[in-house]
Amino acid sequence: MSLKKIILLIYILLITSLFADNNKFEVLEIYKNLRCLICQGQSIADSNSDFAATIKLVVQDQINEGKTKDEIYSFLISKYGEWIVYQPTFNKNNFLLWVLPYLAFILGGLIIFLIVRKNKHNQAQ
Amino acid sequence: MKISISQIIAFSFVVFFLSILWLGLKNNNNYDTKSLIGNKISNFQLSSIHNNEFISDQVLKENKFTLINFFASWCAPCRAEHKYLLNLSNENKEIKIIGINFKDKKNNAISFLNELGNPYNFVAKDLDGKASILFGIYGIPESIIVNNELIIIKKIVGPIDQKQYEEILRLIQ
Numbered sequence: 288m289s290l291k292k293i294i295l296l297i298y299i300l301l302i303t304s305l306f307a308d309n310n311k312f313e314v315l316e317i318y319k320n321l322r323c324l325i326c327q328g329q330s331i332a333d334s335n336s337d338f339a340a341t342i343k344l345v346v347q348d349q350i351n352e353g354k355t356k357d358e359i360y361s362f363l364i365s366k367y368g369e370w371i372v373y374q375p376t377f378n379k380n381n382f383l384l385w386v387l388p389y390l391a392f393i394l395g396g397l398i399i400f401l402i403v404r405k406n407k408h409n410q411a412q
Numbered sequence: 413m414k415i416s417i418s419q420i421i422a423f424s425f426v427v428f429f430l431s432i433l434w435l436g437l438k439n440n441n442n443y444d445t446k447s448l449i450g451n452k453i454s455n456f457q458l459s460s461i462h463n464n465e466f467i468s469d470q471v472l473k474e475n476k477f478t479l480i481n482f483f484a485s486w487c488a489p490c491r492a493e494h495k496y497l498l499n500l501s502n503e504n505k506e507i508k509i510i511g512i513n514f515k516d517k518k519n520n521a522i523s524f525l526n527e528l529g530n531p532y533n534f535v536a537k538d539l540d541g542k543a544s545i546l547f548g549i550y551g552i553p554e555s556i557i558v559n560n561e562l563i564i565i566k567k568i569v570g571p572i573d574q575k576q577y578e579e580i581l582r583l584i585q
Contacts, residue, residue, distance in 0.1 A: 324443050324550045337515070338550050341541035348542070365451065366548035370443050383432075394421060401418040 310350070317346055317356055320373050321363065330373065445548060445567045453480075453562050454546045458536035461513050461521055467534045473560050477507040477584045481532070482544060482552045484516040485524035490553045493571035494528045500577070501531035506584045507557075511535040514544055514552050557583065 318332035323339045331339045331346075342363070349359045363371045375381045457468045472478045481497060483490040501509050511532035513521045518537070525535070538544055547556055548567075557566040557580065566583055568576055 337541070341545060344540060345542055345545045363545075366448070366454075366545060367550070368443075368445070368448060391425075394425060398418045398421055401416075405416070405418075 313356065314347065314350060317350075317359060318343060320360070321346075322371055322373055324367065324371065445569060448548055449564050449567060451564050453556070453558055453564060456543060456546050458512065458538065458543055461518055461535050461537040465534075467510065467536055469562055471534075472508075472510070472558060472562060475508040476560055477557055477565075479507055479509045479555055479557050479580070480512060480547065481509060481555045482512050482514045482538075482547070482549050483524075484514045484552055485520040486516065487514075487552050489571040490524075491528065493553055493573070494531070496572040496574075496577040497531035498529050500580065501533075504581070504584065507580075508533045512543060512547075513537050514549075515539065515541050 315332060319330050321331040321342060323329045323331050323334040323336060323342075325336055325338050326334045329339075331342050346359055349362065354362075360372055360376075364376070369375055369381075375384065377385050453469060455469050457466050459466050479497075479500065483494075497509060500507060509532050511534070513535060515538065521535070521537075525532075536543075544550075544552075547554075551569070553571050555566075555568040555572060556564055557568075559565055566580065572580070
C-alpha cells in the first residue's frame with residue numbers, strides 16, 4: 288500500500304470518528320435536556336430507569352431518521368408537555384422566565400450606575 | 413427620611429422576586445398529564461401478541477370510544493384494575509378496549525389473560541416500550557380514552573379504581 292493511500296485511509300478514519308463523536312455529543316446534549324419524569328431531579332442522561340431507557344431508544348431512532356434536535360423536543364413536548372424539557376421554549380406563558388434575567392441585569396446595572404454617580408457627586412461636593 | 417430612586421428600584425425588585433417565589437411555592441409542581449387532554453393521538457401500527465394481525469389508529473375511528481390500556485403480567489397494580497376493565501368490556505358496548513402489553517414476555521402475557529380474563533378487543537405488543545412514548549405513557553398501568561376523532565378525552569395514570577370506573581361510565585354515556 289502506497290504512502291498516499293495510507294494517509295488517505297487515516298484521514299477518512301479521523302473524519303469518520305470526528306463525525307461519530309459529534310453525533311454522540313449531540314445525543315448526550317439532548318438526553319441532558321430531557322427530564323426523567325419518574326425520577327427525583329434526574330435527567331434522561333443521568334437515569335437508568337426504564338422510562339429513561341425507552342426515551343433514549345426513541346431519541347436515538349429519531350436521530351437515525353434525520354430529525355433535528357428541535358423536532359425531537361417538539362415530539363416529546365406533544366406527548367408529555369413542556370415539563371419534559373429542562374430548557375423551556377419561549378412562549379407567552381414563560382415570557383417572564385426568559386426576560387427576567389436580562390431585566391435583572393439591566394436594572395442591576397442601573398442601580399450600580401446610580402450609586403456610583405451619587406458617590407462621585409458626593410465626593411465632588 | 414429621604415428615599416432615593418435606587419432604593420425604590422431595589423425594594424420593588426425584592427418585592428417582585430418574593431412574589432414570584434411565593435407563587436412558585438403555591439403552584440403544584442408534580443407532573444401530571446391533564447394538559448394532554450384534547451390532544452390527538454399519533455398515527456400508530458402495532459402487531460397482536462396472538463398472531464400476525466395489526467391494529468392502527470384508523471381502526472379506532474370506527475369506535476365511538478376506545479380505551480387504550482397499557483399493562484404487563486409483571487405489574488401488580490394491573491391485576492388490581494383488571495376487574496374494572498372486565499366490567500367495562502362486559503357491560504358497555506359503547507367502548508372498545510385495546511390492551512397494549514408493555515415490555516413483557518408473550519407467554520406470561522397470555523397466562524395473565526387466561527388467568528384473569530381477557531377484556532380486550534385487541535391485544536397489541538410493545539416489546540421495547542417505544543410505542544408507549546407515542547401515547548405519552550411513563551409508567552404502567554396507564555389508560556387513555558379517545559373518541560372517534562382520536563382525541564384524548566381522559567387519561568388515567570395508575571390503576572383504574574371504582575371512582576375512575578364510574579367516571580369512565582359517566583364520560584361515555
